Amino acid sequence: MLYPAKEFIFVSIFFINSVKTADICYKSDWNNYIVGKKLSEFPIKIFDKIGPQSCYRECQAHGNCFSANYDKKESTCQLMNTKKSEMKLLTDDENFIHIELTDTDSAGGKTCGDVVCNNYSTCIRTSSRQICIETVNGGWGTWYGWGSCSTTCGCGTKQRTRYCDNPVPSYGGSSCSGSSVESTTCNTNGCPVHGGWGNWNGWGSCSPWCGSGTKKRTRYCNNPAPLYGGNSCSGSSVEHTTCNNYNGCRGYISLDTSDIPYTGLLYVYIDGTWGTVCDDDFGVNEAHVACKTLGFARATALHGTSTLGVGSGPILMDDVRCSGNEESLFHCNYTSYHNCYHSEDVGITCEN
Known part of the structure; x- marks a missing residue:
């Protein structure tokens, strides 16, 4: 059933500022349950930290829920889109209570006042009436920018986030699937290694002519060699000194x-x-x-x-x-x- 835009807006505002009442899609008491049993099917939705009565009402409110598994130990509620049958038997589990809606066997039979909600609608009670609100499944928004890298060098990680707000899940709609956080590697180059001088090599021979001369020795910037943008060694790689070469003059x-x-x-x-x-x-x-x-x-x-x-x-x-x-x-x-x-x-x- 369609309502004028003005009334729909009023209903939305009222819903945001209120909570679901005990009369949401309420047609029968919570009297069809079995203690120590559960239906081993994948739930369509899970609620944490609620009681069994609230679990029953959440199943009534959800457009596609026909039974629920309530975990007494963890206080969690699992909404199921099916009931037990010859093909779907209950299993023993002392921690669970299995609850079934007695007034409907299919989505077409779930009513909201005088209105039948479809599989993807939620029944909402206002101060004056009950209406079907279309279920809104969550959608991911765009990724935010990458954060800073965890390291300045040597292979770090950075992250970016997104939120399930495009749109936000509402009226029993499912949340977004997947992760809200994405990581990637960054600064994969090694950290700068500044160069260091190796040991001096031995002195070379004195200059070729007899008398006073010079000789030199060398060293190399390899202890360690500069890497990944590190500074080279400071200073000279060659050293000179004076020498007397009388003994090297082949007979003076x-x-x-x-x-x-x-x-x-x-x-x-x-x-x-x-x-x-x-x-x-x-x-x-x-x-x-x-x-x-x-x-x-x-x-x-x-x-x-x-x-x-x-x-x-x-x-x-x-x-x-x-x-x-x-x-x-x-x-x-x-x-x-x-x-x-x-x-x-x-x-x-x-x-x-």
């Missing part, structure tokens, strides 16, 4: 460098002093041995009479004589006394 011998590659005045180190070599008797064999002493393959040129300039310091070798097979210039014959000037200092060019 050196070339005073010039503008020509592998070319220079020949210097030797004897008794803690660097000095030049006089060109008296110094020929091709001597030049080859001198270059071999320096680590080169052989000599390609011999320079005398100040071609490369004049040296400095004492003249420490004169009258040098080599066979050409010596491994070091110091294995050749020579004299420490001389009758030379620095204009006679030996200069050589070696082949690398």
Whole structure:
């Protein structure tokens, strides 16, 4: 039966501000029940913390309820959309009371005053009459935004929520199925790992020429290596220090460098002093041995009479004589006394 919009609005307001009365769809007393029995069917609705009389009335009010299981122990009411039959037998359970509506066997027989409610309607009593209100099943509203992640890194979780308010279930309608909360992973990248220096490697060799030089050692930013946006190591990966390379000069011998590659005045180190070599008797064999002493393959040129300039310091070798097979210039014959000037200092060019 349809009612004018104005009256329907009045009924809705009244219902919101009141509760169901004892006369909702009330046609018989609560007299058809069995203690210690229940109907083992899936309930269409469950009420918590109510009494058996209220359970009976809720079944009367629901458009599709024909019996109810009342749990005395838990004070819960299970509304059923069927009655016991030869196919649906009651089972024993001392905690339950099974209640049946005696005035109807189908949804078409459930009345609300003079009106028959359909399967999806609920009977509501107002101050003046009883009317059928259409059952409204709940529907999910839209998801709210994602909350913050549980961690800033290293795989956390975040959640979002929704509510059963589109529409809100009412007049015996079913609530929304599914969860109101959804979770997902977030910040799956690992946490930043800042780099740390590993141990220094050993010192390298001293710079190639005799005398004071430099050597270096290295380290790597691998203890640990920076990961996931972590900072790299601060500071230098290379360290230098000064060194003396007299022992690395292959017999204490050196070339005073010039503008020509592998070319220079020949210097030797004897008794803690660097000095030049006089060109008296110094020929091709001597030049080859001198270059071999320096680590080169052989000599390609011999320079005398100040071609490369004049040296400095004492003249420490004169009258040098080599066979050409010596491994070091110091294995050749020579004299420490001389009758030379620095204009006679030996200069050589070696082949690398």
